[in-house]
Amino acid sequence: xxxxxxxxxxxGVSTVRDCLESVLGQSYPDIEYIVVDGGxxxxxxxxxxxxxxxxxxxxxxxxxxxxxxxxxxxxxxxGDVIGFLNSDDLYRHADVVKHxxxxxxxxxxxxxxxxMIYVDRYDINKVKRYWKAGSxxxxxxxxxxxxxxxxxxxxxxxxxAYGQFRLDLRSAADYELMLRFIHKHNISLSYLxxxxxxxxxxxxxxxxxxxxxxxxxxxxxAWEMNGLKPYFFTLTLKPLRKIVQLFQRERTSVA
Numbered sequence: 001x002x003x004x005x006x007x008x009x010x011x012g013v014s015t016v017r018d019c020l021e022s023v024l025g026q027s028y029p030d031i032e033y034i035v036v037d038g039g040x041x042x043x044x045x046x047x048x049x050x051x052x053x054x055x056x057x058x059x060x061x062x063x064x065x066x067x068x069x070x071x072x073x074x075x076x077x078x079g080d081v082i083g084f085l086n087s088d089d090l091y092r093h094a095d096v097v098k099h100x101x102x103x104x105x106x107x108x109x110x111x112x113x114x115x116m117i118y119v120d121r122y123d124i125n126k127v128k129r130y131w132k133a134g135s136x137x138x139x140x141x142x143x144x145x146x147x148x149x150x151x152x153x154x155x156x157x158x159x160x161a162y163g164q165f166r167l168d169l170r171s172a173a174d175y176e177l178m179l180r181f182i183h184k185h186n187i188s189l190s191y192l193x194x195x196x197x198x199x200x201x202x203x204x205x206x207x208x209x210x211x212x213x214x215x216x217x218x219x220x221x222a223w224e225m226n227g228l229k230p231y232f233f234t235l236t237l238k239p240l241r242k243i244v245q246l247f248q249r250e251r252t253s254v255a
Contacts, residue, residue: 040060071164138186142234
């Protein structure tokens with residue numbers, strides 16, 4: 001089973017090496033690593049080129065933003081399964097992709113997801129938030145649930161059947177895509193109960209109250225775009241779940 005990992009980056013010279021090393025250091029042998037750069041000017045391009053053919057596909061050119069770059073990566077991907085790891089982030093350990101593939105093989109699922117931790121942007125040993133996704137039950141999106149996007153791996157056939165990221169959403173395109181795949185089209189899903197992704201703080205939708213309000217509006221649009229109707233409390237519960245994550249602690253860790 002070939003796995004395509006896609007990293008998108010723009011002027012990420014300070015963090016992208018950690019990301020690249022965590023993918024290239026994976027124990028699973030059949031990885032196609034695709035890096036899509038938006039035309040960086042800070043030394044990112046030169047850094048990435050140091051890795052030569054260890055990176056399967058590398059393109060650097062202007063794009064229309066994060067999700068446009070992700071879509072470019074999807075179109076280039078030739079793997080059976082597709083996953084994303086952004087330039088600020090890294091895998092928790094060297095067996096992440098191996099464990100994800102094992103779960104796909106064990107369950108035959110269309111998608112596999114797991115847990116994530118958010119860390120301080122400048123000190124990745126300082127954990128700020130723990131995203132324990134938990135097992136999925138049909139209808140959980142109505143209760144504000146969603147998996148962490150970077151922990152979510154889906155078969156390429158799912159993207160072929162149900163589409164890519166919408167470019168008319170700024171911060172909720174990942175939410176809309178998973179809502180479409182999981183809630184609307186009922187792809188089969190399996191939970192891998194371990195922390196696989198380390199994310200540095202600083203996401204677009206969480207930076208301040210204004211962005212949070214806009215993100216909530218886009219979440220509502222995501223339901224409308226798919227002809228779906230949330231409960232009256234669905235879009236209130238979604239951000240409240242993030243507050244709960246501030247007080248959660250990992251029960252186990254994988255070295």
